[in-house]
Amino acid sequence: xxxxxxxxxxxxxxxxxxxxxxxxxxxxxxxxxxxxxxxxxxxxxxxxxxxxxxxxxxxxxxxxxxxxxxxxxxxxxxxxxxxxxxxxxxxxxxxxxxxxxxxxxxxxxxxxxxxxxxx
Amino acid sequence: xxxxxxxxxxxxxxxxxxxxxxxxxxxxxxxxxxxxxxxxxxxxxxxxxxxxxxxxxxxxxxxxxxxxxxxxxxxxxxxxxxxxxxxxxxxxxxxxxxxxxxxxxxxxxxxxx
Numbered sequence: 001x002x003x004x005x006x007x008x009x010x011x012x013x014x015x016x017x018x019x020x021x022x023x024x025x026x027x028x029x030x031x032x033x034x035x036x037x038x039x040x041x042x043x044x045x046x047x048x049x050x051x052x053x054x055x056x057x058x059x060x061x062x063x064x065x066x067x068x069x070x071x072x073x074x075x076x077x078x079x080x081x082x083x084x085x086x087x088x089x090x091x092x093x094x095x096x097x098x099x100x101x102x103x104x105x106x107x108x109x110x111x112x113x114x115x116x117x118x119x
Numbered sequence: 120x121x122x123x124x125x126x127x128x129x130x131x132x133x134x135x136x137x138x139x140x141x142x143x144x145x146x147x148x149x150x151x152x153x154x155x156x157x158x159x160x161x162x163x164x165x166x167x168x169x170x171x172x173x174x175x176x177x178x179x180x181x182x183x184x185x186x187x188x189x190x191x192x193x194x195x196x197x198x199x200x201x202x203x204x205x206x207x208x209x210x211x212x213x214x215x216x217x218x219x220x221x222x223x224x225x226x227x228x229x230x231x232x
Contacts, residue, residue, distance in 0.1 A: 004162075031218065040128070042208055042222040043163070050217050058219065090162050094218065106151065106218040110162025 002026050004111035006091050012117045013081040021076040021114050023091030031094045032074040033058075033108065034066065036087040043090065049074055081118045089114045123211050125223025132230050138196040140226045142209035145190065149211040151218070154183065154194050157206045157225075166207070167194070199230045 007022045025032065030051045035043040035058075045058030049068040063085060065077040074093075078085060092108040124143045132138045144152075153168035169176040169183040169192065176183045182195040196203055209223040 033219075035222075040224060042125070042224040043220075044222070045219055048217060048219060056217070059221075092162070106212070106214070107153075107165045107168075108218075108220065110164065112160075112162055 004091055004093055004109050006089075006111035006114050008114060009112070010115045012119060013078075014119060015081060015083065017081050018077070018079050019081070019116075021078070021089055021091075021116075023074045023076065023111060024072050025074075025091075025093040025109070026072065027093060027095070027109065028071060029093035029095045029109070030071065031106075032068065033092045033094075034064070034074070034076045035090045035092065036060065036085075037090060037113075038087050046076065046089075078116075083118050085116065086118045087116060089116060123209060123221050123223045125209050125226060127226060128224070129227045130229070132199045132228065134199065134201060134230055134232050136199050136230075138194075138199045138203070138228055138230070140194045140207055140209070140228070141191065142193065142211075142223050143189075143191045144211050144221075146211070146213075147190065148213050149221075150214055151212045152183070152185065152192050153210050153212075153220070154181075155208045155210060155222075157208065159205075163208060196228075199228075201230045201232050204228055204230050 004025045033048045034046040037043045044060045047066040049055045091111045094108045154166045155163035156166040157163040180197045185192045210220040212220045
């Protein structure tokens with residue numbers, strides 16, 4: 001199993017450009033999440049999905065869009081990039097109630113991240 | 120009501136010492152409290168988690184202490200090792216809200232040899 005994979009690893013965008021961050025998982029997890037991590041600020045949830053065709057907003061959805069056409073893929077779209085979107089983006093997946101113990105029922109498995117700079 | 124406050128921001132401990140990281144939450148509806156560990160350049164990984172029906176959860180050298188009345192929980196790392204040097208995040212969620220995690224701001228731990 002590759003787990004959760006993200007591409008690209010690094011990207012520099014100019015203000016106003018658009019891009020799609022790719023995320024894929026091969027663990028047959030039905031829940032997937034996108035977070036952004038800013039220095040000293042922890043991780044903030046952008047969007048999440050509880051299954052193919054179902055997505056919903058998290059804490060900081062403005063400026064982003066998502067789609068979930070398959071169980072495996074959960075791309076994050078940035079339209080009209082702004083300097084405020086400079087961050088490290090993490091995708092995660094989980095399978096509630098599928099953990100090795102009740103304490104790990106919603107273990108979220110994170111990808112390696114995408115470092116995005118908007119100049 | 121969604122915030123999770125974490126302290127300290129950074130922590131330096133000698134090898135063999137005890138590392139303690141604290142978190143406080145506001146929303147009494149939270150019912151799942153995990154700790155994630157993150158090494159530089161990597162994504163976070165689940166370390167240990169607790170639910171509010173127990174006051175302590177131990178896995179190896181890692182222990183969560185939970186105080187429901189004070190709305191606080193903490194991570195204790197016993198016999199801290201240089202390999203424990205990482206950033207630690209507490210988090211909280213409600214199992215009836217798609218397990219969305221609200222993260223603390225993180226604690227950067229350095230364990231000196």
